[in-house]
Amino acid sequence: MGTVVGIIVEYNPLHNGHVHHYNRAKEISGAEHSIAILSGPFLQRGEPALLSKYARAEMALAMGVDLVIELPIHYAVQPAEWFAYGAVSLLEATGIVDYLCFGTESGSLLHLLPLAKQLANENNKMKQELNRLLDQGMNYPTAYSAAASILSTDIEEKEEVRQLLLQPNHTLALHYLIALERLGSSIVPLTIPRENAGYHDITPTESAIASATAVRKLILEDDIEAAAPYVPPYTLHIMRREFTAGRGPLHWESFRQPLMHLLMTHTTSELSKLHEVTEGLEHRIKKILPTLSYATVTELLHSLKTKRYTHTKLQRMLAHILLHHSKEEMSPTQLSDGPGYLRILGFNHHGQNLLKRMKKTASLPVVVKATTLNHDHLERDLQAATAYANAYSQPHTRDMYRDYYEPPIRM
Template structure:
């Protein structure tokens, strides 16, 4: 069937920059087909997705992706290391992916490839330096970028590594490469440079490409039509349809009541059992709640944020509290086992052919019907999907339990 390129995406929502990346990925690899690993209802930076995973999978298929596979919640709402490990594990488990293509700020892997080879084998010296820096109250991204520099004895090279890893797409790219090394994968990694918009840019540039952050800001603060210049027509049509029936836009305040109920009624001891509730954050939460001028998730996040605790880390913590994810089930020991299945969200005619191939090559069960597999990770995915759907405006029972009723999208 020809070569296949894998991409790892969130599409929150799918915009013109994503279209550019997809087209370039197929161009530079010469791939005839594509497989996307898509985050479910909660994303890598810990926030709820603007639209359901089904709406975003439909956007991917509309763009031309052949097969969309869900990244389990165990890996989707995690720091870069585990997000990357989960996603790469799924691409490897298909047994048919030839290339991995992702965006970086530089568009080059020259510095990242040798660094990934060094870091793929647990480096005790680096881990000790990382712990030392974290103990000083330095945020994890800053500490990690500095600790990675310890692998070099050249001062200029140390600074280059530090600067490189302070850029979010380089950090994620490094962990993709580390995961490929650890899994002994034959998938060939390639990168392309991001065009026009930076990862965190909150305002659109004059071009037709804006960051997902900027697009979401336009949608939430103005309306869907304000985002029209920066998204393809099918994204706009899908958003109009979803929002018109109350399935979005979803944001943190959509979960304010259930989340605040948990934070206010659980004891500090109970809160401390949840993943990412570290170093006494349970006490900080309890202390801050009565002082908030407005009981909103955003104000809580703002009040909790310190130099040590990034906004992203805190968002992930709230996601794990909301979904009752414990430290034990999200421990490195369990995460190292990798995803337990390939959950299919959608496919087109070519994707159907890819699925037929995967039945012979896949090293994990292929899940089309959730009733066909009993797995702890899948149970957590189903719980996350139902929790997410309760945030819709007047959700119907079938919408809340869609994962149980409906087959993958066919386009």
Template sequence: MSAVGLIVEYNPLHNGHVHHYTRAKEISGAEYSVAILSGPFLQRGEPGIVSKFARAEMALAMGADLVIELPAAYAVQPAEWFAYGGVALLHATGVVDSLCFGTESGTLDLLLPLSRILAEESQELQEEISFYLRAGMNYPAAYSRAAAAAAGYPGEESEVLQILQKPNHTLGLHYLIALHRLKSPIRPFTIPRIHAGYHDEMPAHSAIASATAVRRMLLEQDLSAAAPYLPESTLQILSREFREGRGPVTWDSFRGTLMHILLTSSPQELESLHEVTEGLEHRLRRLIYSLKQPQVDELLKALKTKRYTHTKLQRMLTHILLRHTKEQMSPSALSQGPGYLRVLGFSRGGQKLLKTMKKTASLPVIVKPSSFEHPQLTLDLRASAAYANAFPGPEVHHIFRDYMEAPIRTFD
């Protein structure tokens, strides 16, 4: 039994994802596939356009055999912890023997040796990162500079620095670092992104567009505009979710709740929350009063500086919305790894994987969240409830769906 692992968000699942899935099965030679899927809130600090259940359904319709939720503690994090959480879950299944991810280059020639060097997290590397942060760089830029220097490739023209300025290379590097730290036997593979860049806002191909471009079409136009870039199963699921009032979900869906928290919290209360750093608690309170309209997008624009990336600020707002404390998200807490394997859905092949995992998994396999307790799971359930509560007409069934429904099963 061989299975390839995919760490995904599917926001929403589009034709580029289908290409990735198909090639992953081909180059790994795997019989089965396991998708680690972010929950309601995603790595860049934004809500999923539809729920984790709908996105898990998309994955299964594409062909994935088993969908496991990436806990919120790791899903809304910088690349290092997002990657560590996803790889740790794949490793813990005991059935995944390969991992396939997309990169801009489609090669591991530089990433593999670099990951071996950086897996040690030397004091020198940390000092280099701190140096560049003090110079006014944001964290991604500071890490890239420090990593290139640690690998012996300093300077503006460094090949290492150039590749780490690409988001999928950075994420891929952290997948490889996580494999080293876990001493995992999982074999890594990569395939090149085709026809669309990570941040491309407009499609440049007739059938493949970035998730960013697809979301833009869905939000600014309609389903028909995005249709050429989506598999039919995704179209049907999105149509159903939108029709029944469960999407599209955006930051504006949480405007009232977020603004209430910001207006009624003291600076000290805000400062205790994850990613509220370096006086941002005071900047938040000050800028709210200067906004023309109490909109999340307006707040993000006002907060944005060279020091803070848009993504960093979005993640901070997500942690404020969900009341994630610094203690809950500390490096010492996250380094312990995920505490369970939460099953969102499975196919007939996934049912076979689950049967094998009863013997091979190194973490509890959770099918019914109500039967298991863990601090990370509590955060997941709260995040799902907060997400569903933002629907235009939320129902109790949607808010507590984690408790009320079994995992999705596709036995076609």
């Protein structure tokens, strides 16, 4: 039947570094087939994707991925813990994935595997330390890395773990491993080191590999052609087609008007009920709005940012406000149930065979046509896609309601 490797991706956009990761994932796993879990219109760091989920799924298929499954927005726009849990749950639910391969800064799971085993069950000591550090005003990523390190008994190891978890890919990797533990999964984790470009690098190096951040910067501040050395030809072709049609590039300012309208017309009480609006941020928003010079999202984020609230935390909050996600529906109790379906975005010939296998093995409904399943999370996915397409420079009803009209991409 052939072994399968799973990858968890955003492809915003797909660049040469992603191609390297994909090829290495196939190589070190020895897998014959691949499945990608792809975030939809809004991403883990809270920002809107540059291009639609369909355009990015098409890039994945052009690269060689066999089957692309959408990560529901309930998990896509979340801190590492729930992002990882949702994505790994989907891979597990297919019943056919043998390996999970992800990138890390070190290319090693030496310290992460034992740490994941300790953290898979609620660790009160770590939780108390995390809350103590947060109460002192420390931001979440820094507090988490420090709190997790206390589980190590060796002083040198403590510092090594703390430094590891200050790097974003190590944090995600840890939570992938924790999710595998919690699910009792037999999927084998594998990691490969990031090469040439760091996660947050904003300028390309002389090599053909640049970070997604650097590639987006080139596209938004210059044009598509400036990114040409750092992306494969099919990514360039898809971006040219999409941008020419007015379907991108999207960024936070594309959503300025609807977002500002919501912030201005919601009361503090209404805002406080929305996900990620925590610790009085609703009052801070209302206080800052009248002081903005141009009422841009960039200016708002800059004004809201403090040592306690990271840019990422604030972006996620704005995404949940824009999409009106309540605290209740995004609570740990709700999220711990895991995704409720496997939504197919695209597949090739091999992917079609994987779908046939999944009909026998999947523990969740396999959704090829969105209208065939009634699920609260799926409804939120459809709403997010509609809101996203409404921000195009030339919004078209067919784009906004594509999920209802069109089948998955076949390549």
